[in-house]
Amino acid sequence: MSDAQATEGKRARRFKALLWSIVLIAVGSMTLPLAGYLYTAAVQAQEQAAGDAANPRSEYWREVRGGMAGYTAVVGQETDVLIQSRGQVWREIRNGPVATLGAILVLGVIRAVLAFHFTKGGAKLEHRTGKKVLRWSTLDRVLHWYNATLFIILAITGMSMLWGRAVLVPVLGKEGFAAYAAFAKPVHDYLALFFAVGLIVIVLKWFKRNIWASYDKEWLKNLGGNFNGTHPPAGFANA
Structure with a gap:
């Protein structure tokens, strides 16, 4: 076996090890918190069942909270419903699965990014020529930072709420x-x-540069060359 083949074999094994590390970290980030959520849900179900046994009228009030219609002399939309529970239902979903799974997703992405950074490191230029090429126009950069700034503000305010x-x-x-x-x-x-x-403006302006092309398949196959050291073509802005 030549030195080139041995080097290529080591690179392939390293690539597989890095890939499996990221996969395991991502899976662990999602499954471990989810296990705690499922355990909490099971405990709450048991407590609710115990409460039902202690309170025989709990089923009646559960139906009322579920939007069961009754009778009223007042004419109007949904006036025969004693308790409007739509907001409560959404709040429980928001504070339960949405908040839990959202936290799992955000933490999983952060861990994956950190794992990639500490294992692969930042991209390094092999050779600098000193020449600069204008890739994006002033309007493109203004649109990018306009949306990027708003995205950061929306992310901070949204997650904080x-x-x-x-x-x-x-x-x-x-x-x-x-x-x-x-x-x-x-x-x-x-x-x-x-x-x-x-x-919407960005999508319309950059759409023609992001149409799927034949080289995008090669780029995805090599994961952008982030792990195997290759430089697959990406066009101006690969789809």
Whole structure:
């Protein structure tokens, strides 16, 4: 076996080891917190069953909270429903699966990025010529940073409102978090409209540069060359 073949074999084994490390980290990030969530859900189900046995009318009130219609002399939309539980149902979903799975996803991505950084490191230029080539126009860069800035603000305000009770209330206190939320919520709501407009403009302007081409398959096959040291073609902006 030649030195080149031995080097290529080591590179392939290293690539597989790095890939499996990232996969295991991502799977662990998702499954470990999910196991805790499932355990909590099982405990809550047992507690609810015990409560039902102690309170024979719990089923009746559960149906009422579920939107069971009754009779009323007042004429109007849904006036015969004693308790409107739609908001409560969404709040339970938001504070339960959405918050839990969202945290798992965010932490999983952060761990994957850190794992890639510490195992692969940053990209390094092999040779600098000193020449600069204009790749993106001024308008393109303005659009990019316009949307990037709004995205960062929306991400901070959105995540702080989603996980604020668990993370920020112990730090800021209830009054401090209430004051922050009163500011963050309208900022998040209004800036989302401007972000949507900017996103539409970017999609329309860059669409022709992001159409799938034959070299994109090769780029995906090599994962952009991030692990095997190759430089697959990517076009101007690979799809």
